[in-house]
Amino acid sequence: xxxxxxxxxxxxxxxxxxxxxxxxxxxxxxxxxxxxxxxxxxxxxxxxxxxxxxxxxxxxxxxxxxxxxxxxxxxxxxxxxxxxxxxxxxxxxxxxxxxxxxxxxxxxxxxxxxxxxxxxxxxxxxx
Amino acid sequence: xxxxxxxxxxxxxxxxxxxxxxxxxxxxxxxxxxxxxxxxxxxxxxxxxxxxxxxxxxxxxxxxxxxxxxxxxxxxxxxxxxxxxxxxxxxxxxxxxxxxxxxxxxxxxxxxxxxxxxxxxxxxxxxxxxxxxxxxxxxxxxxxxxxxxxxxxxxxxxxxxxxxxxxxxxxxxxxxxxxxxxxxxxxxxxxxxxxxxxxxxxxxxxxxxxxxxxxxxxxxxxxxxxxxxxxxxxxxxxxxxxxxxxxxxxxxxxxxxxxxxxxxxxxxxxxxxxxxxxxxxxxxxxxxxxxxxxxxxxxxxxxxxxxxxxxxxxxxxxxxxxxxxxxxxxxxxxxxxxxxxxxxxxxxxxxxxxxxxxxxxxxxxxxxxxxxxxxxxxxxxxxxxxxxxxxxxxxxxxxxxxxxxx
Numbered sequence: 001x002x003x004x005x006x007x008x009x010x011x012x013x014x015x016x017x018x019x020x021x022x023x024x025x026x027x028x029x030x031x032x033x034x035x036x037x038x039x040x041x042x043x044x045x046x047x048x049x050x051x052x053x054x055x056x057x058x059x060x061x062x063x064x065x066x067x068x069x070x071x072x073x074x075x076x077x078x079x080x081x082x083x084x085x086x087x088x089x090x091x092x093x094x095x096x097x098x099x100x101x102x103x104x105x106x107x108x109x110x111x112x113x114x115x116x117x118x119x120x121x122x123x124x125x126x127x
Numbered sequence: 128x129x130x131x132x133x134x135x136x137x138x139x140x141x142x143x144x145x146x147x148x149x150x151x152x153x154x155x156x157x158x159x160x161x162x163x164x165x166x167x168x169x170x171x172x173x174x175x176x177x178x179x180x181x182x183x184x185x186x187x188x189x190x191x192x193x194x195x196x197x198x199x200x201x202x203x204x205x206x207x208x209x210x211x212x213x214x215x216x217x218x219x220x221x222x223x224x225x226x227x228x229x230x231x232x233x234x235x236x237x238x239x240x241x242x243x244x245x246x247x248x249x250x251x252x253x254x255x256x257x258x259x260x261x262x263x264x265x266x267x268x269x270x271x272x273x274x275x276x277x278x279x280x281x282x283x284x285x286x287x288x289x290x291x292x293x294x295x296x297x298x299x300x301x302x303x304x305x306x307x308x309x310x311x312x313x314x315x316x317x318x319x320x321x322x323x324x325x326x327x328x329x330x331x332x333x334x335x336x337x338x339x340x341x342x343x344x345x346x347x348x349x350x351x352x353x354x355x356x357x358x359x360x361x362x363x364x365x366x367x368x369x370x371x372x373x374x375x376x377x378x379x380x381x382x383x384x385x386x387x388x389x390x391x392x393x394x395x396x397x398x399x400x401x402x403x404x405x406x407x408x409x410x411x412x413x414x415x416x417x418x419x420x421x422x423x424x425x426x427x428x429x430x431x432x433x434x435x436x437x438x439x440x441x442x443x444x445x446x447x448x449x450x451x452x453x454x455x456x457x458x459x460x461x462x463x464x465x466x467x468x469x470x471x472x473x474x475x476x477x478x479x480x481x482x483x484x485x486x487x488x489x490x491x492x493x494x495x496x497x498x499x500x501x502x503x504x505x506x507x508x509x510x511x512x513x514x515x516x517x518x519x520x521x522x523x524x525x526x527x528x529x530x531x532x533x
Contacts, residue, residue, distance in 0.1 A: 036178075036190055036393070037198045039484045040461055042513075058513065060461055062197050062484050063189070063393050 001029040004095055008071065008110050009119035015095065016071040016110055023110070024098040025071060027059060030123045032094040035061040041083040041090065043068075043099055048076045050102065052109055057099070059090070072109045074102035166214035167307045167371035175389055183279025185215040188391040200394035201486040204355050205527075208313035208382050209390040212375070213354075214366065216308055217281035219274040219288055223297025226270040233291045233434055234264055234274070235417065237427040241266035246334050246352060248425050250417065251287065252435030256442055258411040258420070260284050263352060265336060270297075273348075277407050291434060307371035311378060312359030312398075314529075315385035320360050322381040324349065328360070342374045354395060356402020357529055401485050401527035403453060403494065409464060409480040410451055410494055418442050419496065421451045449477060452502045453524035454493040454510065460517035462493035462510040469509040469516055476501055479510060485526060492526050493519070 007015040013031035017024045032038060040060040050056040050070040057068040078101035083089060090097045104110075114122060163186035172179065177188035190197040203209045221229055230238040236249035243266050251259035260280045265273040276284045285301045292299050311320050317328045326339030326349060336350035341362055353359040364374050379387060396406070405411045410420055417426045417439055428439065456462055462482035470476050482493030493510065501508055504523055509516035 033192065036192070036196050040459075060484075062397060062486065065461075065463060 001095070003028070003116040003120055005116045007095070008113035008115065009122075010069060010071045010113055011122070012067075012069040014069060014071050016113065017098075018072075018104070018107060018110055021104055021107060022077065023072065023074070023102045023104055023107075025100050025102060026096075026098045027068065027090065027094055028119070028123075029094045030126075031066075032091050035059065035064060035066060037062050038087045038090045041087045041099065043079050043083070044076050046076055046079055050074060050076060050100070059087075068099065070102075071113055072102065072104055073106065074104040076100050077103045164215070166212055167366050167368045168212045168214065168375055170368070171372055171375055172212065172389075177389070177391060180392070182215065182392055183277070185278055187215060188212070188389070190391040190393045191389050194388045197391070197393040197397070198486045200388050200390040201397050203386060203388045204313040204357050204359075204390060204394065204398055205487050206314065207386045208311065208315035208319050209355075209388050209394065210375075210378055210382065211310040211312065211390050211395060212307070213310050213361070213395075214307045214371075215278035217276040217278065217284060217301065217303040218306060218308075218363075219276060219285060220267075220300045220302050221272045221274065221288070221292060221297055222270060222300070223295070224270055225295035226272055226297045229292040229295035229297045229299075230264060230272045230274075231431065231433060232295070233288060234262065235426040235433060235435065236264065237430045238264055238266065238272065239430070243268060244335055244337060246336060246350060248334075250411070250422065250425065251284065252417065252433075252439075253413060254435060254438060255413075256416040256418075256435040256438035257413045258407065258415060258417075259287050259413070260407055261405055261411060261422075265350065280407060305366055306363040307366045307374070308361060308363050309374065309378060310353055310355075310359060310361045311382070312353045312355040312357050312390075313385075314358060315382070315387075316357075316359040319378065319382040319385060319387060320349070320362070323377055331360075333358075342377045344370070344374070354404055355398040356404065356525060356527055357398070396481075397483055397486055400481050400483055400492065400494070401487055401525065403525040406481060415496075416442055416447075418447045419449055419451065446499070448498060449496040450499050450502050451480070451494055452497055452521050453526055454479070454482075454495050454508065454519045455522045455526075456491040456493075456510065457507075457518040457520055460510070460512045460515070461491045462495075462512065462517070462519065466493075467511045468495050468497055468519075469511060470501060471507060471509070473516075476508065482510075487527055490526075492522075494524075497521075 007017045013028045043057045052073045055067040056070045172188040176193040177191045180189045234249040246265040250261040263275040288299045321328050324341045331351045341347040348363040350361045462479045466479045468477040477497035479493045479495045485492045506521040
């Protein structure tokens with residue numbers, strides 16, 4: 001699956017799509033593929049503060065638990081609650097199945113993250 | 128009921144905070160520096176696009192994403208048929224004039240009750256009444272027994288067996304490398320395998336076996352056994368690569384009309400957990416005894432002396448301080464291996480040995496050790512998941528029972 005060019009990517013396999021002051025965050029296609037059947041997504045509440053590089057939730061497949069790491073700091077202004085009912089949406093289209101929407105504390109914080117091409121190379125090296 | 132160790136959600140793995148890729152690496156590097164052992168079907172699994180993991184020193188498939196992945200594999204076994212490479216399991220042959228005496232001494236079940244062609248579940252015990260391993264004992268002939276043991280404990284088991292049978296006139300030989308063992312499991316297992324053999328499979332009862340021609344291989348062991356809580360067979364064919372691949376492919380072809388899928392260790396673990404089948408290193412270990420594990424119905428205290436008996440008599444008289452129970456999460460959350468269990472006052476009372484979403488039941492289930500006073504059906508306990516105490520209740524086990532044949 002192609003990695004959207006307007007997203008940025010973390011080494012921990014999250015993506016962030018920044019629009020002005022806000023951003024959507026999810027996990028990458030590579031991450032969902034590694035995890036397998038996703039059965040549970042645990043996300044913060046609206047209003048929570050998340051910090052770049054720190055855990056903001058967990059995603060679980062049948063066989064594994066994984067932490068979710070925030071690509072940037074900010075306040076959670078929206079949570080994708082539909083993932084409670086249908087966590088498998090992350091397997092179906094990881095780049096559409098956003099998890100949280102952030103109001104960014106400092107949008108330039110994401111400058112250091114990987115671009116799609118770099119991330120693809122990074123994943124290829126991991127394999 | 129062949130058991131094996133799935134380290135997919137071992138304690139360290141499920142509670143340590145790591146990135147997911149670190150986790151994946153952890154899974155495949157536990158034997159770093161050592162060469163992983165491979166079954167004869169290793170190239171086949173890779174060709175099928177399986178995700179491979181280090182499992183007890185073996186490079187084994189955990190799931191096959193190309194054919195749908197873990198949940199689909201699990202459900203195929205429940206409703207149709209699935210096939211597993213379980214060649215990593217160990218096999219010990221005990222032969223000689225005193226083979227039965229030897230088996231009776233090292234194994235807790237009563238092998239004198241076995242007829243030729245019959246198998247049973249049992250365990251090898253330490254003098255303390257705790258587990259060396261659990262095994263399936265097959266009576267191949269008058270003085271000829273086959274013990275099928277776990278992959279991760281092969282060397283340990285074999286040296287333990289050799290030591291403990293030394294006073295009997297018999298040989299204990301590790302023949303694990305001679306066989307490729309394929310498990311064909313599910314309600315359509317019989318229809319699948321019947322196409323490939325001249326043996327009338329309907330005449331093999333559960334936990335019995337026969338020898339016959341399978342895929343033109345004469346004298347092949349066909350056992351109606353498995354580790355999925357479903358009907359099924361395990362076949363033992365020569366372990367050379369061409370033969371192993373040919374048999375694998377022929378089974379695949381025979382099962383096609385029933386939707387057969389290759390299944391990995393992931394599905395094997397969820398299937399056995401739903402059926403409350405013990406996994407070494409989880410429900411049973413060298414620190415857990417037979418009564419705690421609630422496996423005493425396979426332990427024949429009335430037979431002549433065996434390793435562990437004296438200690439177990441004391442345990443039986445004194446009672447146990449903890450017992451294995453089945454839990455179902457009432458609140459949202461997935462109990463995992465190693466998570467702590469609390470009572471309603473917040474006191475820690477035990478721990479989860481295996482926990483997972485149960486694909487057939489659509490519930491989150493666990494096996495856990497708790498004190499007997501917390502073990503009655505319906506009793507409420509709390510499993511701590513990332514700092515939160517999730518309400519759970521004790522439920523009857525096995526969690527899943529296969530429907531009776533109509």
